[in-house]
Amino acid sequence: MDKLVIEGNVPLRGRLRVSGSKNAALPILLACILAEGPVRLRNVPKLKDIATTLQLLRMLGCGAEQNGEIVVTCVGQNLIPEAPYDLVRTMRASVLCLGPLLARLGKAVVALPGGCAIGSRPVDLHLRGLERMGATFELEAGNIIGRCKRLKGAHIHFDFPTVGGTENLLMAASLAEGETILENAAREPEVTNLADFLNACGAKIQGQGTSIIRVQGVDRLNGAEFGVMPDRIEAGTYLVAAVITDGELYLENCSMADLDAVVYKLREMGVWLQEGKSGVLVKRGTNLVGVDVMTQPFPGFPTDMQAQIMALMGLADGSGTIKETIFENRFMHVQELVRMGARIKVSGQNAVVRGVDQYIGAPVMASDLRASASLVLAGLAAKGSTEVLRIYHLDRGYEELEAKLSQVGARIRRVAQ
CATH class of the missing domain: 3.65.10.10 (Enolpyruvate transferase domain)
Structure with a gap:
């Protein structure tokens, strides 16, 4: 079974093309x-x-x-x-x-x-x-x-x-x-x-x-x-990847209209986004601040972006609350983020996230597809080395993830166990 090894704390810069959905x-x-x-x-x-x-x-x-x-x-x-x-x-x-x-x-x-x-x-x-x-x-x-x-x-x-x-x-x-x-x-x-x-x-x-x-x-x-339409969840994940590493990415084949709720929350956190002719440019605008998020059916905030926004909020100033209303068991990534230094407390459907200055690399285990993505994001921002285990989840939903991230500067590699 493969794992991902990430040497973090490197800003991502360049262009990525979003795959089909x-x-x-x-x-x-x-x-x-x-x-x-x-x-x-x-x-x-x-x-x-x-x-x-x-x-x-x-x-x-x-x-x-x-x-x-x-x-x-x-x-x-x-x-x-x-x-x-x-x-x-x-x-x-x-x-x-x-x-x-x-x-x-x-x-x-x-x-x-x-x-x-x-x-x-x-x-x-x-x-x-x-x-x-x-x-x-x-x-x-x-x-x-x-x-x-x-x-x-x-x-x-x-x-x-x-x-x-x-x-x-x-x-x-x-x-x-x-x-x-x-x-x-x-x-x-x-x-x-x-x-x-x-x-x-x-x-x-x-x-x-x-x-x-x-x-x-x-x-x-x-x-x-x-x-087939572009993958709005992959696009949202890479938007967060740019911001969480304090980098700058241009996402080709990306529609902001399909990500309206995500874009709104990112801007509320202090993220700078601009739509161009063929995609979206994203970078951290000011100091990030915590916000409140509630997952809802479209056009609300997508449950498939909940884990990724949580990883980002974990490095924001202040605190915010995430309420998961779609699935009853979708906070399993929380304890893995805590292993990396996050301050998150879960009570029922709610998770209170208090920002920290830095994630620290650690071995972590993925429980599902989007949880896997949140751990990769945290690893990209973390000081030191992060190992993400059980990445077969990622292979279900992200096309050539490590190759795409590597082309914009990430130090990430797949290792057979």
Whole structure:
């Protein structure tokens, strides 16, 4: 198992290109099941989760390959409606094949996802919505078995603006009979990117990016060429990397509009950002100050940036409070940051962060993807050497992390254990 070794306290300077979004690419790849022609996707990152999804598509009977661009072909007579546990357990996004398989084949056998380190991610909102559209489900030997004739449009109100649930029903509704209305739908840019892809294939979707999405079902979807949006969480992570090291970075392929809540909090802390023609320039403007942050569904502050902003606040003047409202167990990075000298106290959903002058390098262990990123950020700013263990989490969500950081001056290397 590999680890990262970081010699910190070096300002990062230069240009970085933000990769395509993992969280947008995964549902778009699974939406290819709906298309009766070949799909060609651009700007897809080379990540472990992408490789797993391509493997899943091949097991479902699709042609799927990544060679620069990704080409997916899902021929109806070759499709198999079964997603096995061995793959689903490694990547919860695999459950997003449920809606497309039901819509295309009328049957889906999808293993229940396993546990998640950052908390519960139940699929009941997915199933309830699909039942409203005419599907029936039973649980057998750890598998969700769904059946339907043809899904029918329905009026569905989500109790919570679930990203995965919105994506699953959006895909299913594209081939359903009649109109589907999704209320209290997730508004994340990745959901909008999925809807735009489906429309490029011939779907009739309106309202994406708002809380009410209307889908007029069609009889078939065609293949298409499409570009995946930039990864706003990777972009946010590199914004913090520039500031926490007192450096200056220009991030290419970065949209401030998708990071509005993050940008607002960074500016409140004293960070200087300027949007250019092809990206964003970022550097520390004044002394950093602590702020209060509460994670919320988009357009609020993203839970996937909570750990990174905490690492930055740990070096700010004064104190601030971070409230995590999305996942019940997403402060596991706190004790690892404390090992590096951070002053953080957790009480329930709240973490009070009091700034310190310096992090000190130490061996730390990652618990999940974004926790891993926060420890790397702390290591980049720390005095001395930091070892980040269990970095397989990072490989799921950051394309060529150490190579990108090295090109802007970071002293970071991967070491096999």
